[in-house]
Every structure is written in structure tokens, then in C-alpha cells.
Amino acid sequence: QVQLVESGGGLVHPGGSLRLSCAASGSIFSIYAMGWYRQAPGKQRELVAHIASGGTTNYADSVKGRFTVSRDNAKNTVYLQMNSLKPEDTAVYYCYADLWDSYSDYRDDYWGQGTQVTVSS
Numbered sequence: 001q002v003q004l005v006e007s008g009g010g011l012v013h014p015g016g017s018l019r020l021s022c023a024a025s026g027s028i029f030s031i032y033a034m035g036w037y038r039q040a041p042g043k044q045r046e047l048v049a050h051i052a053s054g055g056t057t058n059y060a061d062s063v064k065g066r067f068t069v070s071r072d073n074a075k076n077t078v079y080l081q082m083n084s085l086k087p088e089d090t091a092v093y094y095c096y097a098d099l100w101d102s103y104s105d106y107r108d109d110y111w112g113q114g115t116q117v118t119v120s121s
Helices: none
Strands: 002-007 010-012 018-026 028-039 046-052 057-059 067-072 077-082 091-101 106-111 115-119
Touching: 002 091, 002 106, 018 028, 018 091, 018 115, 028 067, 028 077, 046 067, 046 077, 057 067, 077 091
Parallel strands: 010 115
Antiparallel strands: 002 018, 018 077, 028 046, 028 091, 046 057, 067 077, 091 106, 091 115
16 A cells, blocks of 8 residues: 655766655555665665654765755655766665555555666766
């Protein structure tokens, strides 16, 4: 009963910027945290950024100072503003939400479908 839909990926030159969005919808009672993971070809999926309901954030060392995660609680949406992009940022980016589904009366992690970000000259 819960869906997460991502948007905003694409092709960008090194040094450019992109903003990813992820909107959760459905029978949501409460969202405890949202964030982003990414997975590059041949590599493990890694945490990029995390934001708790109170606004506390956490970032991977590789993106600190360049990426900013934020959320609009009224819209159940999380954003990832990516600046000064590097080729090493190329990956599929997945959003997630730690939430309580009121329909199932169950708390769990839910995932978006993924969006491709390619940084290339």
C-alpha cells in the first residue's frame, strides 16, 4: 500500500548539479527517516545520505560538503541536492523510507525504483 517514486536523474558534466526527489504515497501513518543509497557497477550499495524525522542528517564521507539531503514532511518527500558532481558519483540512486504503514500496521523500510545518475565529460 506504500509506494516511493523517484525522479531527477540524468546525464551531467563534471562540476554540474542535479536534484533528486522521492515522494512516498499510500497508507502512511508516520515516516521516521528517509534517505538515499547508491550502487555503481561492480560495487556494493552504499549509504549516501540520511535524514531523521527531527532533521538530523548523516552523509557518506565521499559526498560531505557537496550533497545536501532535505525533506518536506507535508509532502512525504525527500530530496538530494547534488553539487560539484564527479564521475565517481555515477550510480543508480535509490531512495528509502523507514515508515509505519497504517494499512498493515507494520513498520518497515520501503524502497524506490532507482534513478540513474551519470557524470561524464
